[in-house]
Amino acid sequence: MGVVVIIVAALLSLASAGTIYRIAKGPSLLDRVIAADVLLAIFGAALATEMAMNQHTDNLALLVVLTVIGFIGSVTVARFVAHKKEDG
Numbered sequence: 285m286g287v288v289v290i291i292v293a294a295l296l297s298l299a300s301a302g303t304i305y306r307i308a309k310g311p312s313l314l315d316r317v318i319a320a321d322v323l324l325a326i327f328g329a330a331l332a333t334e335m336a337m338n339q340h341t342d343n344l345a346l347l348v349v350l351t352v353i354g355f356i357g358s359v360t361v362a363r364f365v366a367h368k369k370e371d372g
Contacts, residue, residue, distance in 0.1 A: 289337055296330050317361050324354045 303326060306319035328350045331343055 285337070289333070292333050296326055296333070299326050314361070314365060317357075321354055321357050321361070324350060324357070328354070 300323065303319050303323045307316050307323070310316040310319060328347055331347050331350070335341060335343055335347070
């Protein structure tokens with residue numbers, strides 16, 4: 285189990301680093317917003333991994349809230365982009 289946790293932690297860390305780079309350098313605002321949404325998903329995955337590793341569900345409410353916030357953010361950005369394309 286320890287090896288799996290180390291591999292998952294390394295993958296989540298690499299994904300976070302790439303996402304933070306995209307937030308900092310992203311050529312457009314849309315890239316930055318999508319990267320922020322991906323970072324939220326990575327944080328949720330890390331939280332779920334921690335709960336599975338320690339065999340508890342103490343942070344389940346936080347995970348649900350993060351998921352809902354990510355979903356609402358994605359839908360809002362998609363509607364905004366679709367609305368911009370209709371105007372321009």
